[in-house]
Amino acid sequence: MATSRSFPQFFRQILAARWRTLLLLFTGVVLPLIGFEQFAIVIGQQGTFAWDQAILTAIHSTAQSMLDRIAVTITPLGVFYGVFPIATLISIGLLYRRRWRSLSYLLITLLGSALINRTAKIWLHRDRPDLWETLTPQTDFSFPSGHAMSSMSLGPP
Numbered sequence: 001m002a003t004s005r006s007f008p009q010f011f012r013q014i015l016a017a018r019w020r021t022l023l024l025l026f027t028g029v030v031l032p033l034i035g036f037e038q039f040a041i042v043i044g045q046q047g048t049f050a051w052d053q054a055i056l057t058a059i060h061s062t063a064q065s066m067l068d069r070i071a072v073t074i075t076p077l078g079v080f081y082g083v084f085p086i087a088t089l090i091s092i093g094l095l096y097r098r099r100w101r102s103l104s105y106l107l108i109t110l111l112g113s114a115l116i117n118r119t120a121k122i123w124l125h126r127d128r129p130d131l132w133e134t135l136t137p138q139t140d141f142s143f144p145s146g147h148a149m150s151s152m153s154l155g156p157p
Helices: 007-046 052-060 063-077 083-096 101-123 144-153
Strands: none
Touching: 007 101, 063 144, 083 101, 083 144, 101 144
């Protein structure tokens, strides 16, 4: 049987019942997307930020050979040897437990973030900084960070 409620009444009811969830959604999704958009606009127009070189130089000034070896060792854990195997194990567990909604959410999130990341890298064309010789040369663009995006996509919903 159809209800005679108007859309504003329905909307008010949803807001009253789900305001905490909607606030979390706004805080966890919309605000970061706005921040990403602002970074993307600056990078698209200028290619870099005025403070990039100063921050990178300050971080690089703390470099030590032992820390370099650690960084080179753990960097591959970002996606291929870290996120991908963990996501595969979680997916198999969800498949085994027949948790279709959670499995769908995980797969859509991971595939969506990979697609968004690749598209943004191609669209923005932000070259990696060339301030010193790198220990592990990379051939793709630097923004957005694939490590950051994939690790955040793997996090709990």
